[in-house]
Amino acid sequence: METPTFRKNRSTRVYYGWYIAVAAFFALILSMGTRSAFGPFLLPMAEAMAVSRTRLSLVVAVSMLVFAVSLPIAGRLVDTRGGKPVLLAGTVLLTAALYRTGRAVTFEELLFWYGLVAAIGFAATGQVVFQAILNQWFVKRRGAVLSLLSAGAMGGIGLMTPASALLIDFFGWRLAYAVLAAVVFLVIFPAALWIIRERPEELGLLPDGDPVAASRFSSTGGIEASVRGASFWEACHTRSFWLLAGGYFACGFSMNLLSTHGVPMLVDHGFSYIEASWALGVLGLVGIAGSVGLGVASDYLGRKNVLALIYLLRAFGFLLLVTASTPFQLFVLGGLAGLVWVGSSAMTSALIADLYGRVSIGTIFGWVYFVHQIGAALGAYIGGAAYDWLGTHVIAFGVTAVVLVIAALLSYRIPESLSQSQRITVLAGGAETTANPQRLDV
DSSP: OOOOOOOOOOTTSOOHHHHHHHHHHHHHHHHHHHHHTTHHHHHHHHHHHTOOHHHHHHHHHHHHHHHHHHHHHHHHHHHHHOHHHHHHHHHHHHHHHHHHHHHOOSHHHHHHIIIIIIHHHHHHTSHHHHHHHHHHHOSTTHHHHHHHHHHHHHHHHHHHHHHHHHHHHHHOHHHHHHHHHHHHHHHHHHHHHHTOOSOGGGGTOOGGGOGGGGGGBOTTSSBOGGGSOOOHHHHHTSHHHHHHHHHHHHHHHHHHHHHHHHHHHHHHTTOOHHHHHHHHHHHHHHHHHHHHHHHHHHHHHOHHHHHHHHHHHHHHHHHHHTTOOSHHHHHHHHHHHHTTSSOHHHHHHHHHHHHHOSTTHHHHHHHHHHHHHHHHHHHHHHHHHHHHHHSOSHHHHHHHHHHHHHHHHHHHTSOSOOOTTSOEEEEETTEEEEEOOOOOOO
């Protein structure tokens, strides 16, 4: 077999990984943005279908749980089969599910198409898949490029929440879902088909396009077996895995409580439907710049420090959000909160790659994201149930702030790295043993 040649990046050529990153950015705006934009649909859907907020919250909760179960499966498929087929199949499923959601006339149809099929499509076109791919392409600039993906996801909230509200205002909620289905297919499917590549070695490149790392690769162009990284089983037996998962649980709980009940809460507090949607839109749009800035900072200040800061400031944001009384206060708060509102996904994924290597990043991050979605399901359901029971959103938003403070403390205890010479502590039956993760120090 002929030994592949690793090419240096010429100053006149853009490293191909950046094309993938840009394609992923726009794909996540649509995929994650549409998933987070259920809030504007909730009230008109409840009125048209004569369904309570609690039952609609149950649909969202089921969707989050199915999404959660699908994530480690999607991550494993990316690790073993590649990201392109996962993205192509996921796009087709998501397109069909969104269209059929808009055609649903019964609660059971809504539960099937949005709660089940759309959830699988969201998982197969979401952050786990794209971050698993891009973790193969970047090392030195991992924090920055993964934060670009978080910016895309947050930009999706910033764009798709008000865009969905406008579509509903002009066309009604049913046709709005048909429009979203068409846009999702026309953007994500071509990007997956023509732009996505699994690993830089396919093009004779190295991560970051850095020829200095050539010694870490075997003559067949892959990572040598002795430094392939930790398996999922090794990773889940470390404290770091569970500290990351615990923090990410709080991320899911808080973000999905906000995306599902933020607009209804603000409407209940006297804001107009459009004002409430645009407030979350401002938060998301500012979050794009904030996420990229935090990603760059994490490459210098440490990812766990930035992650803890994100959770802590997000906790204060939830407390302040329920106290806003004028549109000016609401938009200023949205702008300030947006600076630190996202980035937790990028920091979590980057820390996983830093600690456990590249080879099982999809599977490991998929299971951490599974825990995230358990929190997401609870946040979405508890927000609606608490309102129907107590008649206010204040309690649910206050509890969320406490959960986020705990997440900040957990995140601060995560180690920055595990050197190849270190042996990681394994939690097994209450006794401590050790195992060598055999990780590539990237």
